[in-house]
Amino acid sequence: MLDKTFDPKTAEPRLYAAWEASGGFAPTDDPAAEPFSIVIPPPNVTGSLHIGHALNNTLQDVLIRFERMRGKAALWLPGTDHAGIATQMVVERQLAEAGNHSRRDLGREDFVAKVWEWKAKSGGTIVNQLKRLGASCDWSRERFTLDEGLSAAVRKVFVTLHKQKLIYRDKRLVNWDPQFQTAISDLEVEPREVDGFYWHFAYPLEDGSGEIVVATTRPETMLADTAVAVHPDDERYKALVGRAVRLPIVNRPIPIIADEYPDPEKGSGAVKITPAHDFNDFMVGKRHNLPVINIFDDFARINDNAPVEYRGLDRFVARKKVVEAFEALGLLREIEKTRHTVPHGDRSGVVVEPYLTDQWYVAADVLAKPAIKAIEDGDTVFVPKNWEKTYFEWMRNIQPWCVSRQLWWGHRIPAWYGPDGKAFVEETEAEAMRQAEEHYGRPTPLRQDEDVLDTWFSSGLWPFSTLGWPEKTDDLARFYPTHTLITGFDIIFFWVARMMMQGIHFTGEVPFKRIFINALVRDAEGKKMSKSKGNVMDPLELVDDYGADALRFTLTAMSGQARDIKLSRQRIEGYRNFGTKLWNATRFCQMNGCARAEGFDPVDVKVPLNRWIVGETARTAQAVTAALAECGFGEATELLYRFIWNQFCDWYVEFAKPLLTGDDETAKAETQATTAWALDVILKLLHPVMPFITEELWAQTADLGAPRAEAGFLMTARFPELASELIDPTADAEIALLIAAITEGRSVRQELNVPASAQPALLVVETSADQRRILTENAPLVARLLRVSELSFVDAVPEGAIPYVVEGATLALPVAEFIDLAAERARLSKEVTSLAADIDRTAKKLGNADFVVRAPEEVVEENRERLAEAQAAKAKLESALARLGVAA
Template sequence: MLDKTFDPKTAEPRLYEAWEQSGAFAPTDDPAAEPFSIVIPPPNVTGSLHIGHALNNTLQDVIIRFERMRGKAALWLPGTDHAGIATQMVVERQLAEAGNMSRRDLGREAFIEKVWEWKAKSGGTIVNQLRRLGASCDWSRERFTLDEGLSAAVRKVFVQLHKEGLIYRDKRLVNWDPHFQTAISDLEVEQREVDGNYWHFAYPLEDGSGEIVVATTRPETMLGDTAVAVHPDDERYKHLIGKCVRLPIVGRPIPIIADDYADPEKGSGAVKITPAHDFNDFMVGKRNNLPAINVMDEFARINDEAPAAYRGLDRFAARKKIVEEFESLGLLRGIEPTRHVVPHGDRSGVPVEPFLTDQWYVNAEVLAKPAIQAVEDGRTVFEPRNWEKTYFEWMRNIQPWCISRQLWWGHRIPAWYGPDGRPFVAETEEEARAAAREHYGRDEPLKQDEDVLDTWFSSGLWPFSTMGWPEKTKDLERFYPTHTLITGFDIIFFWVARMMMQGLHFTGEVPFRRVFINALVRDAEGKKMSKSKGNVMDPLELVDEFGADALRFTLTAMSGQARDIKLSRQRIEGYRNFGTKLWNATRFCQMNGCARAEGFDPANLKVTLNRWIVGEAAKAAQGVTQALDGCGFDEAANALYRFIWNVYCDWYVELAKPILNGDDAAAKAETQATAAWMLDVILRLLHPIMPFVTEELWSQTAGEGAPRDHSGFLMTAPWPDLSEGLADAAAEAEIGLVIAAVSEGRSVRAELNVPPSARPELLVIEASADQRRVLEEAAAVIGQTLRVAGVRSADRAPEGAIPFVVEGATLALPVAEFIDLAAERARLTREIAAHAADMERTAKKLNNPDFVARAPEEVVEENRERLAEAEAAKAKLEAALERLSGVS
């Protein structure tokens, strides 16, 4: 007999260890099995499980468990990303805390050893946390982006792209983090709104005929100005185009140029152009052949390109000094406070500088064309399909991809420089030396490039490098291309697009057939979770409190494609109760002798109730299968919830009680076998979403008479394949009538406050002969579930009876003796008025454009929901009052 309750704290670790030790997470070796593979979006090796990970990995586990049960060779390939800047930051911080040391104090090799030591001790945290969530990855294939095999793939890709002219070195602007002294990607830049100023500076015309005023939020960059731009159609400045101004402080003459970038409606209409320190200015400089003068070093200090008085100053100290000097020169024309967006390094927290420097680039435009084509022709599809628009927009406007990083932790760029600075790109130093020897005619000392590759470069190879490419491995042959990628929308460009580009270029195949973009998890009010708001929900704490199954079901049920997830503890608690409901239903079946029968055939049942439930099971199985097949995770979860709670537990179990307690031995035996068979179907259908409780019930309910396939794990049991022929229209109509009668009768009792102890009769006033027969034969179960004294036919409803219609039949409940009809009418009228007043207040808010525009999105949505709830409640009360209108 099952324990009274399921204890996740003890059961979940035990079950997971048994699964993993059995090897059941690995794909079957059956050569006839259809391959189905997914690769995990590799979490940072520094990471710990957050709620976004929990959602993403739950959905991956749902689909892999589903396909495994369908008999496919299901591979979920796990691993972690070396996360260059994040990992280096962790270890550098540890060095500083332990002995006030920096990586430069240690030197490159010793520092890298320290990082590997940290990785060995702490780098697997998130992997073990994924196990707690129930992730059924094939851990025997776990990879790390700095594994030797993956590193070899990275080197080969770099060298090949370089030979093809698609990787090159260039001097361009990058996002520069002065704290880490490295270029960073757009994804690592956080836009923060800060208080600042517009400083209005006058630049005197070189001929002494006047001045032109420019405004800037970054005065320190003016030291590198190489032009002032005005719009070509701006009448105020047409006569100045082609003249020069004398750049204050620096003394350099710079031209006034015409360029559409200058906005006549903004400020003075004239803008300073600093090509080496602004992305827009860089493009203006390219168009107008302007020099680009970098006035900062890698620490964002003023360099030797500036006047001597500024050299070595921090950028913000230089800013202050420049403003003071403009004022002393009489050239400061105003200071205008403003609130503006400033890019910051997401990990360092310092303002990022656009920085002109030599970096390695990929010609992404060339690689993007086949990747665009692959989505256009449907070789890879996005779900929801609207994300294809985002993908196309990014890909069709793609810029050169900066792939070098000034870090020590990562894939070192396979380029060696000769004494004249000539690079020799090769997979090994030996190959580079051979190329240099051929070039110079003798051995020359070579020095390897100090930079490492952008983390996205190696993770862009993930779907095929993890399977052994460039070797032609069995895994690569069998499991590539992968089938489905499940990921967040925020890395469509940074990761998904790069996998598409590199996968097609190096394998000739798309890396995945389908990309499912999961939702964003927000708090219960719809606000984005953040530590600063104090609304972060730790998935591990939620697992401790409610169990992994409850969290998994919540995330799956709320993962609808068109909306974000509003997560609350109450919702998770509700789905934990769902698991408890199933547990209790299983205990009920055990206590009532429900056991699996060898040779049970659901197509040969005699009892109407049993024919009905197997038909409902067939419909549920078909719906869940179709939903999961199409990544309709929420549809599958909600269909299971309705079927298990409402259909099986609330109706079948209740309606079966009179049979199980009755004297008809044949009907009882059939119902016991059907209930047990139904539980097996339910456990299989629910397992992908709630693997722990279903596996426990599966093992705990296996008896001597269990079919052979019940002796193994539920996770490897076959998926229910139920024939549509199990649906029985006659049984469905009969049980549907009983359920409708009880449901509507309960509504009448609830709406009119009929006491639970009251036992009126259920009267059948108008009905067909079949309907009367069904209702009278079900009198015992109706009496028990509706709390009525009996069921009988009557010619008309007596005084004080409340009539209601179900399935075309008119029924009635005589309740006048149990309630005060006048008092009920008064109560209903008051409550209807209260809801009407609430609706009026809420509608007034929502009809106010100012409220809708200014109020936070979650507040507006909350009011819409409140209005809808009030409308529904009012309609229900009005229907109840209408019932009483003809009752005296």
């Protein structure tokens, strides 16, 4: 007999250990099994499980468990990312906190050894946390982006692209993090709104005949100005185009040029052009062949290209000094307060600088073309489809991809330089030395490029490098292309696009057939979670409090809600109660002798109630299978919840009680066997979403009657495939009438505040002959569940009775002796009036375009929800008034 309650704290670790030890997470060896593979978006080795991970990995696990149970060779390949800058930052911080040397003091080799040491000690944290969530990855195939096999793939790709002239070295602007002294990707740049100033500076014309005023938020960069630009159609400046100003402080003449970049309506209409320190200015400089002067060093200090008195100053100290100099020269025209967006490094938190450096670039525009066509042709599909637009917008406007990083932790760029700076790009140092000897005519010492590759470069190879490429492995042949990628919308540009480009280029096939974009998890009020707001929900804490199954079901159920998920503890608690409901129903069935019968076939059941639950089970199995196959996670959980809680636990179990305790032994035995069969199917259907409680119930009910068709773990049992012939329309109609009669009768009682203790008769006014038979045969059941004294057949609805219609039959509840009808009408009318006023206020607010645009997104959404709730409540009250004969 089952214990009274399910204890996740003891059951989950025990069950997971048993699953893992069984080898059941590995794909079947059956060569006839259809391959189905997904690769995990590799979490950072520095990471710990956050709520976004919990959502993403739950959906992956639901899908892989579902396909595994469908008999496919299901592979969920796990791994972690070395996460160059993030991991290096962690170890550098540890060194600083311990009072040890900096990485530069240690030297590259010793520092990297320290990082590996840290990775060995702490790098598996998130893997163990994923296991607590129930992730059924094939851990025997776990990969790390710096594994030797994956490193070989990285070198192969880099060298191949270089030989194809798709990787090259160039001097361009990058996002530069002065704290880490490295280029960073756009993804690693965090725009922050800050209070600042526009300083309006006057630049005197070189001939002394006047001045031109420019405005800037970064005065220090004027030391590197090489032009002033005005719009060609700006009449104010047409006569000045082609002339020059003398750059203050630097005392260098710079030209006034005409370009479409300046906005005549903004500021003075004239802008300073600093090609080395602004992305827009860099493009203007290229169009006009302007000099490019870099005035920063790697730490964002002023270098030797500036006047001597500024050299070595921090950029912000230099800023203050420049402003003071303009004021002293009488050239500071205005200081205007502003609030503007300033890029910051998401890891370091310091202001990022556009910085001119020599870097390695990938010709992403060339690689993007086949990746665009693959989506256009439907070789890979986005779910939801609207994310294609985001993908296309990025890919069709893609810029050269800077892949070099000035870090020590990562894939070292396979390029070696000779004494004259010539680069030899090869997979090994030995091959580079051989090429150098051939070039120079003698053995020549080489030095390897100091930089490492962008983390996205190696993770972009993830779908095929993890399967053994460039070797022609069995896994690669069997599982590539992978089937489904589940990931967040925030890395469509940076990871999904890279994988599409590199996968197609190096394998000739798309890396996955389907890309499912999951939602963003917000708090219960719709606000983005952040430590500063104090609204972060720790998934491990939630697992401790409610169990992994409850969190998994909540996230899966809510994943269909557009772009955002509003997560609350109340919702998770509700789904924990759902698990408890199933546990209690199973326990009830055990106590009432429900057991599998030898040779039981659901097609042969005779009792209408059993024919009905068999049909509902078949209908649910078909719908859940169709939903999960299409990544309809929210739809699948809605179907499961409604079927298990409402149809099975509530209606079927309640309706079955008289049969299980009655004298008809044939009906009793059939009901016991049908119940056991339905429970087995329920456990299979629910397992992908709630694996722990279902596996425990599967084991605890193994000895109920005849042996199951599938021995062993539920995890590897066959997902139900039930035929439509099990659905019986006649039984459906019979049970539907009973459910509707009880449900609608309960609504009447609730809406009109009929006391729970009151037991009026249920009047049957008008029915078909068949409906009359059904209600007569089930009169005791209806009376018990609706809490009425009896069923009575009458010719008309008497005064003081409330009629209601179900399935074409007219029934009525005489309630006048239990409630004051006039007082009830007054109460309902008052509540309707109050709700109408609330609806009007909220609708006017939402109809105000200014409110919708300016109010925080979560406030607007809250008002929309309030409006919908009030409208639904008003409709319900109006229905109750209508029952009382009052027009709302």
